[in-house]
Amino acid sequence: MSVKSQPPAVQQVREKISVSGVTHDFAGRSRMVRALEDVSFSVDKGQFVSILGPSGCGKSTLLSLVSGLVEATRGEVRVDGAPIRSTGHDMGMVFQSDLLLDWRNAIDNILIQVEFRGLKRSDYADAARDLLAKTGIEQFAEAMPKQLSGGMRQRVGICRALIHDPSLLLMDEPFGALDAITREKINVDLLNIVGASGKTVLFVTHSIEEAVFLADRVLVMSGRPGRLVADIEVPVPRPRLEWPHGESVFSPYVKEAREALTRGGSFS
Numbered sequence: 001m002s003v004k005s006q007p008p009a010v011q012q013v014r015e016k017i018s019v020s021g022v023t024h025d026f027a028g029r030s031r032m033v034r035a036l037e038d039v040s041f042s043v044d045k046g047q048f049v050s051i052l053g054p055s056g057c058g059k060s061t062l063l064s065l066v067s068g069l070v071e072a073t074r075g076e077v078r079v080d081g082a083p084i085r086s087t088g089h090d091m092g093m094v095f096q097s098d099l100l101l102d103w104r105n106a107i108d109n110i111l112i113q114v115e116f117r118g119l120k121r122s123d124y125a126d127a128a129r130d131l132l133a134k135t136g137i138e139q140f141a142e143a144m145p146k147q148l149s150g151g152m153r154q155r156v157g158i159c160r161a162l163i164h165d166p167s168l169l170l171m172d173e174p175f176g177a178l179d180a181i182t183r184e185k186i187n188v189d190l191l192n193i194v195g196a197s198g199k200t201v202l203f204v205t206h207s208i209e210e211a212v213f214l215a216d217r218v219l220v221m222s223g224r225p226g227r228l229v230a231d232i233e234v235p236v237p238r239p240r241l242e243w244p245h246g247e248s249v250f251s252p253y254v255k256e257a258r259e260a261l262t263r264g265g266s267f268s
């Protein structure tokens, strides 16, 4: 075999996610719904990428495709260089609704991920407490979900998504239901947790400011069917330790993302 036929090694190592020419249709009751149309992008390992777009433009669908929960009608999704066929073991997911089990305390909610994966609980108990400490709620390890605030519950959800140390984290509007101050704080904490970890993150949000503050890149989608209308780099150095109030280094990118959203369709 000639050396020339080998794929470029550097490319293989750097790329975590590759979405090529993806179109996705859902069969509705009376007609087909095209959720995504010809979406292509790739994400390097360790990148934090936010996805912005109007309601119904296919953001959650895109995450489902990357997670392997849904198969694209056309096009291809690759994770770690291979076509995604089933939900990967090396991923964590966080949703808007925290999906905590009311009858399990915080630690046991985190460890459910370990149980589902057939791993040994005792091997992960220390890691669970460690994650709770990193998210600032170690004193609530034994608290039941109803004793926790919305922000604390989402923190437990983040710990549950990270307990098996996945290299890819998919987050779908995780902080949408939180008040502004809690949201700013949890954003900073999220960066502290995943910032230096080398994890790749895809983060869906409706907040332009949040998208920009967190990300290395912001992907902006048009109204349905969702197409990519902008790919904005946010070259603000890390660590980003404080939520920006007023005019800041993030402002030009917020403006650019807002303009792309306006160009791409309504934003509700």
Ligand SMILES: Nc1ncnc2c1ncn2[C@@H]1O[C@H](COP(=O)(O)OP(=O)(O)OP(=O)(O)O)[C@@H](O)[C@H]1O
Pocket (backbone or CB within 6 Å): 026, 027, 028, 033, 034, 035, 053, 054, 055, 056, 057, 058, 059, 060, 061, 062, 224
């Ligand atoms: N399982 C499904 N069956 C049929 N249609 C679906 C299904 N899931 C999503 N859709 C449709 O596909 C389109 C995209 O939905 P999706 O949930 O991905 O949008 P979204 O950008 O995440 O919206 P939001 O910001 O409101 O969460 C919508 O029109 C939705 O009604």
Ligand SMILES: [Mg+2]
Pocket (backbone or CB within 6 Å): 059, 060, 061, 172
């Ligand atoms: Mg959604």
